[in-house]
Amino acid sequence: MNEPDCLFCKIVTGDITADVVYESDSCIGFRDINPQAPTHVLVIPREHVATINDLPQGGAPIVGNLFLAAKAIAAAEGIADEGYRTVVNCNRAAGQTVFHLHLHLLGGRDLDWPPG
Numbered sequence: 001m002n003e004p005d006c007l008f009c010k011i012v013t014g015d016i017t018a019d020v021v022y023e024s025d026s027c028i029g030f031r032d033i034n035p036q037a038p039t040h041v042l043v044i045p046r047e048h049v050a051t052i053n054d055l056p057q058g059g060a061p062i063v064g065n066l067f068l069a070a071k072a073i074a075a076a077e078g079i080a081d082e083g084y085r086t087v088v089n090c091n092r093a094a095g096q097t098v099f100h101l102h103l104h105l106l107g108g109r110d111l112d113w114p115p116g
């Protein structure tokens with residue numbers, strides 16, 4: 001299901017353009033408009049889920065498919081062996097700004113830990 005006012009649903013439907021690097025039946029991956037690393041791809045489910053808190057009880061495949069997509073994108077970007085980070089922000093304190101579940105895939109440089 002798509003939400004009419006959701007930015008990422010509009011990317012799924014093609015109403016808003018994005019630099020898409022990965023597509024499957026369940027998810028798409030596209031480059032972040034404000035990249036924080038040489039590779040910064042957002043992986044989203046095609047179906048609208050606002051946050052981790054909104055995942056249905058049977059939603060394990062939604063999450064699993066996001067990680068399988070991240071694995072494939074990391075390999076395609078050539079960062080799988082060197083290493084990369086996956087991040088899913090949930091709600092205000094974590095800095096979530098787009099309320100359609102998305103996994104950040106960050107790589108191509110050394111990443112600090114702990115995060116800010």
Ligand code: 5GP
Pocket residue numbers: 007018019030031032033034035042088089095096097098099
């Ligand atoms: P959040 O802060 O919600 O975890 O991450 C949202 C991400 O979406 C941010 O990194 C932001 O740069 C990215 N973003 C926001 N609007 C757009 C857009 O229209 N296109 C793309 N490709 N990325 C976007």
Ligand code: ZN
Pocket residue numbers: 002003006007008009010047048049099100
């Ligand atoms: Zn959405």
